[in-house]
Amino acid sequence: MPSSHSAPPEELEAPLELDPSDWATQDNYFLLTGLVVPRPIAWVSSVSADGALNLAPHSYFNAVASDPPHVMFSSTGVKDTLRNVTATREFVVNLVSLDQVEKMNFTSTDFPPDEDEFAWADIAQAPSSRVRPPRVQAAKAHLECKLATIVPVGNSSVVIGEVVHIHVDPAVWRQGRVDPALLDPVCRLSGSGYARLGEIFKLPRPHWSDVEGSSGLERMPRRA
Numbered sequence: 001m002p003s004s005h006s007a008p009p010e011e012l013e014a015p016l017e018l019d020p021s022d023w024a025t026q027d028n029y030f031l032l033t034g035l036v037v038p039r040p041i042a043w044v045s046s047v048s049a050d051g052a053l054n055l056a057p058h059s060y061f062n063a064v065a066s067d068p069p070h071v072m073f074s075s076t077g078v079k080d081t082l083r084n085v086t087a088t089r090e091f092v093v094n095l096v097s098l099d100q101v102e103k104m105n106f107t108s109t110d111f112p113p114d115e116d117e118f119a120w121a122d123i124a125q126a127p128s129s130r131v132r133p134p135r136v137q138a139a140k141a142h143l144e145c146k147l148a149t150i151v152p153v154g155n156s157s158v159v160i161g162e163v164v165h166i167h168v169d170p171a172v173w174r175q176g177r178v179d180p181a182l183l184d185p186v187c188r189l190s191g192s193g194y195a196r197l198g199e200i201f202k203l204p205r206p207h208w209s210d211v212e213g214s215s216g217l218e219r220m221p222r223r224a
Helices: 026-033 080-088 099-105
Strands: 041-046 053-058 061-066 071-076 089-094 141-153 156-168 187-188 194-196
Touching: 026 089, 041 071, 053 080, 071 141, 071 194, 080 089, 080 141, 080 156, 089 156, 099 187
Parallel strands: none
Antiparallel strands: 041 053, 041 089, 061 071, 071 156, 089 141, 141 156, 187 194
16 A cells, blocks of 8 residues: 655644655654653663763663563664673663653763763762662662673664663562552653653453353453
8 A cells, every 4th residue: 555645744634554665764763653652761871891881761672571581672873872782791771760850861962972971960870789880879670681682673773681680679669569650660752752650550361261151352351
């Protein structure tokens, strides 16, 4: 099917049909980041081969395995974080809570490689347990990672790290797990948009033993 619009329209009066190759890279970026929301933020601390500190947010981020635990973040182009992780094979993902959102955003500035974002944003450091890069002291949780692999994808590099140490603040721990409301994570939207968690509800995962023999939707779990 051909694309319905050669560029993003101001108003959309009929469904958009798009072959991404018909739009400019930036237009595709804004469309994709407007649809894939909300996204968690990896506030990645790293150290260069020469010992220079770096702290930068990456909103293409998620968990990809649990045994052993692995996470990924994606870097568009070759930025300081990617250079540092390639050289030293270590990094820390600091989870961003709402009380740190302004400082996190400030560290997204395109500082030169020898500038220390910790110092610029007046961010206190805490030593890590298993890796060289320091943690953001005020963050409520940290994932210390050893590089597993870097996968080139389009104009980006997907960095996959094995989580070798996890730190969680007692303030966000309730009944054996992290309470997402207490973690209060910042969610990335498109452009300069951010969000926080809204309504939290539970929806049990169905099992075949619960569904077998039914007509279908009568056994579908409902949100509580």
